[in-house]
Amino acid sequence: MMETVRTGRVWKFGDHISTDFMMPGHRVLANPDLTVEEAAKFCMEANRPGWAEDEVQPGDILVAGINFGCGSSRNGSQSLKALNIAVVLAESVSRIHLRNAVNSGLPTLVAPGINDFVEEGQRLEVNIVTGEVKNLDTGATLQAEAWEEGTPPYEILMAGGLDAFMKTKLKERGRISA
Amino acid sequence: MGMTIAEKILAAHAGVETAKPGQYLWCKVDATSGHRLADLEALGVDKVWDPEKVFHVDDHQAPPPTIAAANKVKEMRRLIKKYEIKNYFEYGRGGILHQVFAEHGMYAPGDLVAQCDSHSTSGGVFNACVTNANLDAVHVLAFGELWFRVPESVRVVLNGTLPAWCVGKDVILKVASELGTDYGLYKSVEYVGPVASQMSLAQRWTVSNMGVEVGAKFAIFEGDEKTDAFLSGRVNRPYEHVTADPDASYEAEYEFNLSDLTPMVARPGDPGNGVPVEGVRAERVKVDQAFLGSCTNARLEDLEVAARILDGKQVHPDVRMLVSPSSQEVFGEALKAGYLETLLKAGALVEHSTCGPCYGGHLGVLGDGETCISSSNRNFQGRMGSPLANVWLASPATVAASAIAGEIVDPREYI
Incomplete structure (x- = not known):
């Protein structure tokens, strides 16, 4: 079961942060023997050198602008999760990236207004089920879009990701032994 | 209320009468790619839902430039054999998947396909709903089904006559420059109008291909004789072109007059x-x-x-x-x-x-x-x-x- 309320320090990124930034092709796709953790060291290398290696800390929160995760279908959430990002909040998120995030079990919420709501370095408290966001430095609150209970993405996220969701479904249908 | 092309195709694949934007549906999927076979094996599943409907080609590191890449492809060949995947294309008989899969009849009008690689929106040129599934392509491999949120549809009307030396690439760069690279975010984009008809199939293909560059889930053209000419001899099952109902509802409609377009x-x-x-x-x-x-x-x-x-x-x-x-x-x-x-x-x-x-x-x-x-x-x-x-x-x-x-x-x- 997912931890529902998460608090952390904010890193802010801009609009149109592509998955090429999160997982550079010439580093990661060209080197398929890299581990997930090794690949994550190159996350945001082009747009924010040193961030993944030295700056980001486990439990931090990533805040982005519009169209977060645009571009390639490579799973940028895998690297963000390996960096132990607790939650991603963005003005809008690309479809492919949003599905990857759900399937990876990394809570990623569309949060219109988040850019003006928080400064880098401030702390947020995020309820990933209800979508309530609280700025612990200013006391202000913001409503992010929550997944509706019972919808497939809600079920998959709450299961902890696609792998766990699939195992349950495969057992129910007798495709793998219980 | 009438339906858009995407709403019709999703409804048909979910076995429901109508589909409305925002609705979540579990749909039957017509085909997928083999990228996630290793995940299927890791889950302990011994059969794909339909080996005839799984297509695979190695295109990104083809042929392998490193030992690590070679081992990855070697492993994929083992999985292709194990799961008895019929449509596998070895080096020399393959190429880039969006082109190769189309050449081998994977897409037909009215189909719903979810496969790996973000440029899967390319398949929309065949009057079909074709989109990316990444991690969840394993769900398709196991069950032949996937969940979809019915997207809002937008219509891009391409008016005028395309001048000489302007092609589909110039059209999509123009449209993206004016509407931004998120006008299609999580949406189904339908391209219609005189220039959509005028463009060759290859030019439309470029526009559908870059559907993902404007955020789209689907980037669909209507079917016509150019669609059928390409599919002839490649797709042997019966199909029908899918058109939007005249009273279908669009979240937005954008019109462009392309008669004065210059290379972009x-x-x-x-x-x-x-x-x-x-x-x-x-x-x-x-x-x-x-x-x-x-x-x-x-x-x-x-x-x-x-x-x-x-x-x-x-x-x-x-x-x-x-x-x-x-x-x-x-x-x-x-x-x-x-x-x-x-x-x-x-x-x-x-x-x-x-x-x-x-x-x-x-x-x-x-x-x-x-x-x-x-x-x-x-x-x-x-x-x-x-x-x-x-x-x-x-x-x-x-x-x-x-x-x-x-x-x-x-x-x-x-x-």
């Missing part, structure tokens, strides 16, 4: 940075590499136009021009038509069909500070190699003309 380029950084190339001419942007390839623009007519421009001319001494046809079938056709010989004589390097240079993988990665004019789809920082390189997107004609000039030029100067 997208400045480095984002595919939405499109500007008329004539406006860039004065900047005298020097080119190190000219790339004619990728799933976006390396079809037969793309190679034909490049050959026509380069016929009897030479690639500029300071430029290397890389040509990679979109599939080995296209390679063969271009060879037979003499286009490849023309390109070779002009000093271009003709590679086999591969994704390599487009994603900065291999066979033409850019170094620090280099500039590339590319017929591909993405010009993000670091996309084609060094984060310090600059990638400009353009049509095959503009790429070919710039290869001769050694700087970014308007192809109309070279006709």
Whole structure:
């Protein structure tokens, strides 16, 4: 079961942060023997050198602008999760990236207004089920879009990701032994 | 209330009468790719839902440049055999998946396909709902089903008459430059109007291909005789064109008059940075590499136009021009038509069909500070190699003309 309320320090990124930034092709796709953790060291290398290696800390929160995760279908959430990002909040998120995030079990919420709501370095408290966001430095609150209970993405996220969701479904249908 | 093309196709595949935006549906999927077979095996599943409906080709590191890549493909071949996947295309018989799968009849009007690779929106050119599934392609492999949120539909009406030397690439760069690269975010985009009809199938294919560059889930064209001509002999099952109902509801409708369109380029950084190339001419942007390839623009007519421009001319001494046809079938056709010989004589390097240079993988990665004019789809920082390189997107004609000039030029100067 997912931890529902998460608090952390904010890193802010801009609009149109592509998955090429999160997982550079010439580093990661060209080197398929890299581990997930090794690949994550190159996350945001082009747009924010040193961030993944030295700056980001486990439990931090990533805040982005519009169209977060645009571009390639490579799973940028895998690297963000390996960096132990607790939650991603963005003005809008690309479809492919949003599905990857759900399937990876990394809570990623569309949060219109988040850019003006928080400064880098401030702390947020995020309820990933209800979508309530609280700025612990200013006391202000913001409503992010929550997944509706019972919808497939809600079920998959709450299961902890696609792998766990699939195992349950495969057992129910007798495709793998219980 | 009537339905859009996407709503009709999703409803039909969910076994329901109607589909409305925002609704979540579990749909039957007509086909997928084999990328996630290893995940299926890790889950302990011993059969795919239908081996006839799984297609696979290795295109990104093809053939492997490293031992690690070779081992990855070797492992995939084992899985292809284990799961008895019928539509597997080995090196020499393959190419870039979006082209190869289409050549082998994977897509037909009315289909719903969810497969790996973000440029899967390409398949929308066949009047079908084709989109990316990444991790969850394993769900398709196991069950032949996937969940979909019914997207809002938007209509892009392409009016006027496309001028000579403007093609689908110029159209999509123009549209993305005006509407931004998120107008299709999580939406189904339908391209209609006189220019949609006028464009060749290959040109429409470019527009559907770059659907993902504007955020779209689907980038769909209506079906017509050009669609059927391509599918003839490739798709042997019966199909019907799907049209939107006259009273279908669209979240937005955008109209463009393209009669005055001129060749476009997208400045480095984002595919939405499109500007008329004539406006860039004065900047005298020097080119190190000219790339004619990728799933976006390396079809037969793309190679034909490049050959026509380069016929009897030479690639500029300071430029290397890389040509990679979109599939080995296209390679063969271009060879037979003499286009490849023309390109070779002009000093271009003709590679086999591969994704390599487009994603900065291999066979033409850019170094620090280099500039590339590319017929591909993405010009993000670091996309084609060094984060310090600059990638400009353009049509095959503009790429070919710039290869001769050694700087970014308007192809109309070279006709």
